[in-house]
Amino acid sequence: MASPTRNDSTCCDVIIIGGSLAGLMCGLAAKHAGHNVQIIEQSSNARQSHRAGIGLAPYVNAFLEHHDCLVNSFTHHTTNLKTLKSNGALQVFSSQKRSLTSWDAFYYRLRSLYDGHISPYYPTAPSSAETDGSIIYKPRNQVLEITRLREHDSSLSLDVLDLDTGKTSELRADYVIGADGPDSLIRAKYLPDVQRQYAGYVVWRGVVPEGQVSDFTRELFSHSIVVHIMKQERTHCVVYMIPGVNGSLKPGERLLNFILYTNETPETLNDILVDAIDGHRHHNTVPAGQVKDEIWSKRVERAELNALPAPFQEVIGKVKQPFVQVIADFCSPSAAFEDGKVLLIGDALALFRPHAAAGSAQAAFHSLAVSDYLNGKISAQQWEEKVLKFSFLHWQQSIWWGNWYQKNIAIALISGLRFWTYVGIERVKAWWNSAESPI
Numbered sequence: 001m002a003s004p005t006r007n008d009s010t011c012c013d014v015i016i017i018g019g020s021l022a023g024l025m026c027g028l029a030a031k032h033a034g035h036n037v038q039i040i041e042q043s044s045n046a047r048q049s050h051r052a053g054i055g056l057a058p059y060v061n062a063f064l065e066h067h068d069c070l071v072n073s074f075t076h077h078t079t080n081l082k083t084l085k086s087n088g089a090l091q092v093f094s095s096q097k098r099s100l101t102s103w104d105a106f107y108y109r110l111r112s113l114y115d116g117h118i119s120p121y122y123p124t125a126p127s128s129a130e131t132d133g134s135i136i137y138k139p140r141n142q143v144l145e146i147t148r149l150r151e152h153d154s155s156l157s158l159d160v161l162d163l164d165t166g167k168t169s170e171l172r173a174d175y176v177i178g179a180d181g182p183d184s185l186i187r188a189k190y191l192p193d194v195q196r197q198y199a200g201y202v203v204w205r206g207v208v209p210e211g212q213v214s215d216f217t218r219e220l221f222s223h224s225i226v227v228h229i230m231k232q233e234r235t236h237c238v239v240y241m242i243p244g245v246n247g248s249l250k251p252g253e254r255l256l257n258f259i260l261y262t263n264e265t266p267e268t269l270n271d272i273l274v275d276a277i278d279g280h281r282h283h284n285t286v287p288a289g290q291v292k293d294e295i296w297s298k299r300v301e302r303a304e305l306n307a308l309p310a311p312f313q314e315v316i317g318k319v320k321q322p323f324v325q326v327i328a329d330f331c332s333p334s335a336a337f338e339d340g341k342v343l344l345i346g347d348a349l350a351l352f353r354p355h356a357a358a359g360s361a362q363a364a365f366h367s368l369a370v371s372d373y374l375n376g377k378i379s380a381q382q383w384e385e386k387v388l389k390f391s392f393l394h395w396q397q398s399i400w401w402g403n404w405y406q407k408n409i410a411i412a413l414i415s416g417l418r419f420w421t422y423v424g425i426e427r428v429k430a431w432w433n434s435a436e437s438p439i
C-alpha cells in the first residue's frame with residue numbers, strides 16, 4: 001500500500017456527509033493523505049444487509065491497490081461474461097476478468113480500513129500509519145444544513161442532528177464532501193433541479209445459498225457472470241457468485257446473486273412499491289421481506305413462461321425475500337461549490353443505471369481525485385472537469401446499456417450512437433491535449 005507522505009502545512013479538516021461506499025473511500029484516501037476526516041452518517045453502524053452482489057470495475061481495484069492493506073481476499077473472481085440462451089446454448093460475450101463481492105463485504109472492509117470498525121467480517125482492526133490523519137465515523141447523525149462562514153477564513157459550518165439524543169450541534173470544516181447518495185442534501189441545496197428520472201424498469205434482487213442448487217447450476221455460475229435475455233419482453237436476468245455470510249469465500253458457503261430486470265408502467269410500478277406489511281408506498285426501494293408475495297410470484301411465473309433456461313429457473317425458484325430497486329438516473333452539471341470548498345461525489349453527483357457496474361468505480365475515481373485536489377496536485381476547476389467528464393460519459397454508457405437490454409432496438413441504437421459520439425469527442429480532445437482519455 002502506498003500512502004502519500006503527510007505534509008502538516010497542508011493538512012485540512014474534512015467533513016464527509018454519508019458513510020456508505022463513496023464516503024468511506026473518500027475518507028480513506030483523505031486519511032492516508034494526512035487530512036483530519038469526520039464522516040457523518042445518519043444510519044447506524046450495523047447496516048441492513050443489502051443481500052446484493054456488487055461488481056468491482058478496474059477503478060475500484062486501482063483504488064484498493066493504493067488504500068487497502070488487508071491481505072485476505074473479499075472477492076470472488078470470474079473469467080468472463082456469458083449469455084445462456086433458452087435452448088441451453090452458452091456463448092462467451094466478453095472475456096474480461098471480474099471481481100465480485102457483496103455490498104456488505106465491501107462496506108465492512110472499508111470500515112475496517114477507515115476506522116478499524118470491528119465486525120464479524122473483520123474481527124480485528126488493522127494498524128494505522130503514523131502519517132495518517134485523524135478519523136471519526138459518527139453514525140446516527142444527520143447533517144441538516146451547511147453554511148459558508150466568510151468571516152472565519154472561509155470555513156464551513158454544519159448543523160448536525162444526533163438522532164439518538166435529538167440534540168443539534170455545530171461542526172466546522174475546511175472542506176465538506178457530499179457523499180450523501182442519490183437524495184443528496186448538498187445537491188438539493190446547490191442543484192435543486194437535478195432529480196432522479198425513472199428509466200421505465202425495476203430490478204428484483206435476491207440471493208440463494210450455493211448448497212441449495214444442483215452441481216451443474218453451481219458450476220455454471222461459479223466461473224462466469226451469466227446473462228439471459230428475454231427478447232420478446234425486452235427484459236433480462238443475471239446470476240453470479242458472491243461471498244456468503246460474514247464474507248465467506250469457502251466453497252459451499254457462498255451465495256448465488258440473482259438479478260431480474262422488468263419493464264414496469266407507472267401503474268404496475270405503483271403496485272410493486274406498496275409495502276406488504278403496512279401498505280405504505282415506498283419511493284425507490286422495497287426492502288427484503290416487504291415485497292408482496294403475489295407480486296413476486298407473478299414476475300417468477302412470467303419469467304418461466306418466457307422459456308427461462310433451467311439453471312435460472314432453479315435459482316429464481318429458490319429466491320426467498322427478494323428486494324426491489326426502481327431504476328432511475330441523473331447526472332449533475334456541477335460538482336464543486338463555494339469556491340471548491342464543497343464537493344459532490346459518488347451517487348450524489350451522478351446516479352447510473354446498474355448494468356455497467358460503474359457506481360463503485362465512480363466512487364473510487366472521485367475519491368482518488370479528491371485526494372489529489374486536497375493535496376494541491378490539481379485545482380478545484382481541474383477536479384471538477386475531471387469528475388464531471390467521467391460521470392457524464394459513464395452515465396451515458398449506463399443509459400445505452402440499459403436501453404440495449406430493456407428497450408427496442410431503435411432507442412438502443414440512438415443512445416449507443418450518442419454515447420460513442422461523446423466518447424469520440426473526448427478522445428480527440430484528450431489526444432489534442434496529450435491527456436488521458438476519461439473512458
Ligand SMILES: Cc1cc2nc3c(=O)[nH]c(=O)nc-3n(C[C@H](O)[C@H](O)[C@H](O)COP(=O)(O)OP(=O)(O)OC[C@H]3O[C@@H](n4cnc5c(N)ncnc54)[C@H](O)[C@@H]3O)c2cc1C
Pocket residue numbers: 017018019020021022023040041042043050052053054055056057103141142143144179180181182183184185205345346347348354356357358359360361363
Ligand atoms: C443493492 C445494490 C447493488 C449495487 N450493485 C453495484 C454493482 O454491481 N456495481 C457497482 O459499481 N455499483 C453497484 N451499486 C451502486 C454502488 O453501491 C454505489 O454506486 C456506491 O455505493 C456509491 O454510493 P454512495 O456512497 O455514493 O451513495 P449511497 O450508498 O446512497 O450512500 C449515501 C449515504 O449517505 C447517507 N446520508 C444521506 N443523507 C445524509 C445526511 N443528511 N446526513 C448524514 N448521512 C446522510 C445515507 O444514509 C447513505 O449511507 C449497487 C448499489 C446497491 C444498493
